[in-house]
Amino acid sequence: MDILEKCVISLEQVKKNRPLVHNITNYVTVNDCANMILAIGGSPIMADEAQEVEDMVSIASSLVINMGTLNERTVASMIKAGKKANELRKPVIFDPVGVGAGPYRNRIAERLLQEIEFTVIRGNMSEIKSLSGLAVQTKGVDSVADEAGGVEAAMGFAAKMSCIAAVTGKTDIITDGKEVCLIENGHPILTGITGTGCMTTALVGTFCGAENDYLAAASAGILSMGLAGEIAQKTLCGNEGIGTFRIRLFDTVYNLNAETMRKEGRIKSV
Amino acid sequence: MDILEKCVISLEQVKKNRPLVHNITNYVTVNDCANMILAIGGSPIMADEAQEVEDMVSIASSLVINMGTLNERTVASMIKAGKKANELRKPVIFDPVGVGAGPYRNRIAERLLQEIEFTVIRGNMSEIKSLSGLAVQTKGVDSVADEAGGVEAAMGFAAKMSCIAAVTGKTDIITDGKEVCLIENGHPILTGITGTGCMTTALVGTFCGAENDYLAAASAGILSMGLAGEIAQKTLCGNEGIGTFRIRLFDTVYNLNAETMRKEGRIKSV
Amino acid sequence: MDILEKCVISLEQVKKNRPLVHNITNYVTVNDCANMILAIGGSPIMADEAQEVEDMVSIASSLVINMGTLNERTVASMIKAGKKANELRKPVIFDPVGVGAGPYRNRIAERLLQEIEFTVIRGNMSEIKSLSGLAVQTKGVDSVADEAGGVEAAMGFAAKMSCIAAVTGKTDIITDGKEVCLIENGHPILTGITGTGCMTTALVGTFCGAENDYLAAASAGILSMGLAGEIAQKTLCGNEGIGTFRIRLFDTVYNLNAETMRKEGRIKSV
Secondary structure, three states: OOHHHHHHHHHHHHHHHOOEEEEEOOOOOHHHHHHHHHHHOOEEEEOOOHHHHHHHHHHOOEEEEEOOOOOHHHHHHHHHHHHHHHHOOOOEEEEOOOOOOOHHHHHHHHHHHHHOOOOEEEEEHHHHHHHOOOOOOOEOOEOOOOOOOHHHHHHHHHHHHOOEEEEEOOOEEEEOOOOEEEEOOOOHHHHHOOOHHHHHHHHHHHHHOOOOOHHHHHHHHHHHHHHHHHHHHHOOOOOOOHHHHHHHHHHHHHHOOHHHHHHHOOEEEO | OOHHHHHHHHHHHHHHHOOEEEEEOOOOOHHHHHHHHHHHOOEEEEOOOHHHHHHHHHHOOEEEEEOOOOOHHHHHHHHHHHHHHHHOOOOEEEEOOOOOOOHHHHHHHHHHHHHOOOOEEEEEHHHHHHHOOOOOOOEOOEOOOOOOOHHHHHHHHHHHHOOEEEEEOOOEEEEOOOOEEEEOOOOHHHHHOOOHHHHHHHHHHHHHOOOOOHHHHHHHHHHHHHHHHHHHHHHOOOOOOHHHHHHHHHHHHHHOOHHHHHHHOOEEEO | OOHHHHHHHHHHHHHHHOOEEEEEOOOOOHHHHHHHHHHHOOEEEEOOOHHHHHHHHHHOOEEEEEOOOOOHHHHHHHHHHHHHHHHOOOOEEEEOOOOOOOHHHHHHHHHHHHHOOOOEEEEEHHHHHHHOOOOOOOEOOEOOOOOOOHHHHHHHHHHHHOOEEEEEOOOEEEEOOOOEEEEOOOOHHHHHOOOHHHHHHHHHHHHHOOOOOHHHHHHHHHHHHHHHHHHHHHOOOOOOOHHHHHHHHHHHHHHOOHHHHHHHOOEEEO
């Protein structure tokens, strides 16, 4: 079965299983992440108090750790939750928002990588290269890294970390270190709103909560956002801009189905 | 005067008095709650630092405590604020988000019930039954409880707690343990976005800040959300989905008036 | 060059330099602030952990401190970040949300004024008068202060604090204590949604991150929001309300250009 068809099946699994996705995430895009999880067909839990994160992981199908607005309190909760998810063999998805922007953030990212076994790590190329220990210039939380050599970097990182690396950019790269999927959907306007990365990670978490083929699940999550961005952008007219785009993005994810995926998805295995 | 007419008067009181509503709430839906309070005609304060919550309660007309993303710091603030509101005889509304999802959350809910006298408790049937000490399966923060016996459970809970129980679901049940109001407005798409429950509670808090008949105020708050959900859903066409729905929900609450309430409200006392 | 033309140049500087704006802000409107910074052409960083705020200030072009939902932890971060920005001679913008609403908030505002040298302070007249030590009635976070004598109060405050005072209201007043700019754009519906003030401050922070004439930058930020509010309101029809207005506000800021500023801007120096 080709990867596009696997993504379609992943979407059907989400609609059928309605996975409960536990998120320890930032306070900037948390509402968007919860609504995105609902839009695709999952059910969100947002809880970060250390005393209850293990309970939440226990009832959830997957765990998403996003270090956007990390602080000492939530880092402790992330580690506790991640360890519990590992123990219960539930998928854990990591979004290393802004890694490379400063030593504290780098230290926390490193610690999370040491203490938790991640199923999928989703970031832009600058973040993934930072995680890989490569020197890259970081301009805040937006990627400025040269994408040349991206596939090799992603494969090396995935192999080293024994996880799926999901690197979003002009071409998205999803790899377990052996197989590689490339996605050409998306639109630059996606970088014009905050939280596209976080929402993509939340979608990956939802797909991973619904099935066991995590390479397909991660690809399906990223494909969903790329498709939705592309389709939503095409609806804009006149004086519509990022406000309207953001709303249509939710509408499009909500209406996303097998037919649209098959017709518009530009994904391939290499 | 029938309950529908009382709800109409409640709405007029909100528009006239523009109550200041103090919220200690979660970081997922806090923006939606603030905008909902403004949409109906109130004025929101969101403040959760223990050192200032008593000051805020002192200038507010009502207090809403929502335990969505509770943590040790905010729980302390909730208790301090709730006690102050009780002392000043201001209405306190409780939203026990996700109670039943784990022992920590249950312990906090129990503690809040012990330390604070609540005017209205607004939850779904699963949450209200959890609070009542009944064993119910909880799937995250969404209700899966069987609604059979709901009226009796709500009445019993209200009587036991000496408060108004406001239970939202397919049929909303609002009761002080003696009188019961039932509302048939609403639409399933309301569960397709995050924060509908929180926003409903914020509306209840706004109405309770504007008048003293809390059974009518709680009913008016829930009726407003049900009506708005129903009306907003009808405007959707083509590829519109939960993104657009969410925006129209705010538009509809903003435009809600006595005429619409009287014409579309399906509320009765039993 | 007149002030309107200076605002146009400021806007061009934002589009060209894409300033990185570090915000330590509240969890109510943080998403709106990030999207507003993106909409005008900047790039947002939202980070409030004390251990990393100095790193973030170091890579940012400006720092915005908003005390909306302050707490002990974030106040410490604000002070650390503000001092670092002062040391690096980067502009620091302060939004004293709700100052005057209670003694704790007043104490924190006072402390921030003592420890940090602010480039621009943006508030409503009630907040600015509170900061000036004048007795004003505060109704929550909304202004009820009489605007008579506003220009004098703003000038006195700016001179005393050696900063730009940017006071928003029916007429916006921006002054460094000597020069005064007045803006007549805007629409009352801007007060019908939460976060307009915070978003305006975020825009001011973005303009200040792009050029060195801070009086022009502050004016351009406030003019942008006033224009956007006015233009967005005119697009509303039928049953559209604050939900749609809010979305159009982002669309309008996103599409704002020199032509619109020149044609619709009602700003003058006095």
